[in-house]
Amino acid sequence: MSVEITSENLAQATAHGLTLVDFWADWCGPCHMLEPVLEELEDDFAGQINFASLDVEEHQNLAQQFNVMSIPTLILFKDGVAKEKITGYKPKKALSQYLEQKISE
Numbered sequence: 269m270s271v272e273i274t275s276e277n278l279a280q281a282t283a284h285g286l287t288l289v290d291f292w293a294d295w296c297g298p299c300h301m302l303e304p305v306l307e308e309l310e311d312d313f314a315g316q317i318n319f320a321s322l323d324v325e326e327h328q329n330l331a332q333q334f335n336v337m338s339i340p341t342l343i344l345f346k347d348g349v350a351k352e353k354i355t356g357y358k359p360k361k362a363l364s365q366y367l368e369q370k371i372s373e
């Protein structure tokens with residue numbers, strides 16, 4: 269993931285365009301399964317969508333702020349505003365189709 273989100277940089281990291289933030293933890297098995305999928309998507313959507321990650325263990329306040337109850341959770345930000353939430357592991361094809369739809373909106 270290109271950007272690691274903290275309380276200090278969340279607003280700046282999500283301010284422009286589309287940003288997909290991965291809420292994860294090191295102990296989470298499905299989070300580790302999702303990581304290579306997100307890395308491939310980051311390459312596929314370079315220049316169209318920003319990708320970032322947030323460790324919920326280190327930043328519990330942000331997880332609470334965005335009502336993240338289970339992980340992995342992906343939150344799509346558009347111009348600094350959290351728009352949609354996806355919870356659980358999703359295969360690359362499903363996420364790719366979702367992201368392409370969001371780009372075209």
